[in-house]
Amino acid sequence: MPTIRILTVDDHPLLREGIAAVLEGQPGLELVAEASTGEEAVERYRALRPDLTLMDLQMPGMGGIAAIEAIRAEFPDARILVLTTYRGDVQALRAFRAGAQGYLLKSELRKDMLATITQIMAGKRRIPDEIAHEMAGHADDDELSPREIQVLTRVATGSANRDVASALGIAEETVKAHMKSILAKLQANDRTHAVAIALRRGIIEL
Structure with missing residues (x-):
C-alpha cells in the first residue's frame, strides 16, 4: 500500500509533538508537514497535497472550520479528520458540513487515531458514539439563527x-x-x- 502523507494542524506545539509520536514508526504513515494556524494549513495543503489532514478547530485567526471550507473549496477530494477537545454536537455538525470526514476527541488520540485514519482513507466517516447520539437527539431541533x-x-x-x-x-x-x-x-x-x-x-x- 502507498504511504499515507499527513499534515497536522494545531496551535499547540505539545499536541503536534504528541501526534508526531503516535505516527512515528507506524508503517505506511508519514508526517509531511505541520501548521499552527488555519491560514498556514491552507498554504501547506496547497503546496504539499497531503493524503490526510488532521485539523484542530480552535486556533487564532482562521479557525479550523474556515480552514476546512477553504481547503475543500479548492480541493474537493481533500480528506480531513478533526482533532478537538470539544464534544458539542453542533461543533461536530459544522465540521462535517464544512467537509470533514472524521471527528476525533483529543482524549482518544492514542487509542483511536490509527484506526480512524484507516477508516477515513477507506472512504468511511468516523464520529464518536457519544457525539453521534447527541446529534441524533437534536436532529429535529430548530437551529439558532x-x-x-x-x-x-x-x-x-x-x-x-x-x-x-x-x-x-x-x-x-x-x-x-x-x-x-x-x-x-x-x-x-x-x-x-x-x-x-x-x-x-x-x-x-x-
Missing part, C-alpha cells in the same frame, strides 16, 4: 439587553424577542441555562 448566536454570545459575557442592543445596533425590544426565541429553541429555563446549553453543545464559544 446567526443573529441569535450573536445575541447569546454577548449575553454569555454578562451583557445586559441594552448593552447587547447597543453593540449590535438593534432595538432592546428586538434583543428581548431574540432571547425569547433562543430560550424556546434550546428548551432553556432562563438566560444562564441557555448559555450553559449553548456552550456545552458548541453553539457559542467564549
Whole structure:
C-alpha cells in the first residue's frame, strides 16, 4: 500500500509533538508537514497535497472550520479528520458540513487515531458514539439563527439587553424577542441555562 502523507494542524506545539509520536514508526504513515494556524494549513495543503489532514478547530485567526471550507473549496477530494477537545454536537455538525470526514476527541488520540485514519482513507466517516447520539437527539431541533448566536454570545459575557442592543445596533425590544426565541429553541429555563446549553453543545464559544 502507498504511504499515507499527513499534515497536522494545531496551535499547540505539545499536541503536534504528541501526534508526531503516535505516527512515528507506524508503517505506511508519514508526517509531511505541520501548521499552527488555519491560514498556514491552507498554504501547506496547497503546496504539499497531503493524503490526510488532521485539523484542530480552535486556533487564532482562521479557525479550523474556515480552514476546512477553504481547503475543500479548492480541493474537493481533500480528506480531513478533526482533532478537538470539544464534544458539542453542533461543533461536530459544522465540521462535517464544512467537509470533514472524521471527528476525533483529543482524549482518544492514542487509542483511536490509527484506526480512524484507516477508516477515513477507506472512504468511511468516523464520529464518536457519544457525539453521534447527541446529534441524533437534536436532529429535529430548530437551529439558532446567526443573529441569535450573536445575541447569546454577548449575553454569555454578562451583557445586559441594552448593552447587547447597543453593540449590535438593534432595538432592546428586538434583543428581548431574540432571547425569547433562543430560550424556546434550546428548551432553556432562563438566560444562564441557555448559555450553559449553548456552550456545552458548541453553539457559542467564549
